[in-house]
Amino acid sequence: MAVRKNYNLSPSMEDYLEAILNVADPSGIARSRDIAATLEVAKPSVTGALRQLAKKGLVNYKPYGCVTLTTSGAVLAMKVAKKHDIIKSFLTEILGVDGPAAQDAACKAEHLLDVSIVSKMSHFTNFAKTRAKKGEDIMHLLKRFSAAGRAGK
């Protein structure tokens, strides 16, 4: 059985991991300035975050060297990214939230919704889409809901 380690990452540190994953070039190398740009923080904040993450064994980091995720770091980063995608899809496809708003909400919610809830969202989205393909009416109803929801009130 795999070793389970509790890294106790703050939302902020999860954001850094996710950003590294997103800005890394094909060989997995991330630039500090790109991380800073993505997260809209100043450069010294990135340096500080990288040192914390390195201490936890989640990134390979040496001052002025190139930054990569360790295996554990990549696993965690991908978990966060996956949560993000699931939440965003759920919000757009089920609740009818528009793209930017869903993106925004997903960025925040990914850090606080635990796996069991996100997993349910994933199932819900997949379930609804599958039923729709089989000609069942759930998506039709959902669409009518969305239209009404968008209208306001």
Added chain:
Amino acid sequence: MAVRKNYNLSPSMEDYLEAILNVADPSGIARSRDIAATLEVAKPSVTGALRQLAKKGLVNYKPYGCVTLTTSGAVLAMKVAKKHDIIKSFLTEILGVDGPAAQDAACKAEHLLDVSIVSKMSHFTNFAKTRAKKGEDIMHLLKRFSAAGRAGK
């Protein structure tokens, strides 16, 4: 038209407002120690929060006096509480999340989901329940979803 004021409340301050609403006695008076107990913080943290909220005109506060919400404070507190309820209902009734987990998630999400999304959740929940009453099958499908979701994976 009503005056719109941006109080720029942190999640933490919203928690204090909500706690005051929840622990207030029938005459609206809240005790500092009950607020501390509800939020699981030390007493001096409550004093500090009350002074901040008083400065913003959201609570009536004098050292050693009794604490009540102002009208604006009550409005905001009720908004937060309402968000909380909507999110919790959505999670339990639509996604099939169990009570304690839903409660927990709602406590965190209430501070970061904006009104438009929470409003969609509310509509969704009401819509599903209404359809169910009219004998339409959405709830049946949702229940089957929930059962599958609860089973795991």
Added chain:
DNA sequence: TAATAAAGTTAGGTGAACCTAACAATGGCT
């Protein structure tokens, strides 16, 4: 009414996550 328990405050301190200003290293270009 005086002692005492409970409730609330002040003082001072911590850690997280930021910031700016100034300095150091790196890499490309002539």
Added chain:
DNA sequence: AGCCATTGTTAGGTTCACCTAACTTTATTA
């Protein structure tokens, strides 16, 4: 090789939301 812009780091500071320890006020009650 040497210059210089870019990138990254240090140093030092701010704000927020907490904390503990010690003190004050209020309420109880003997």
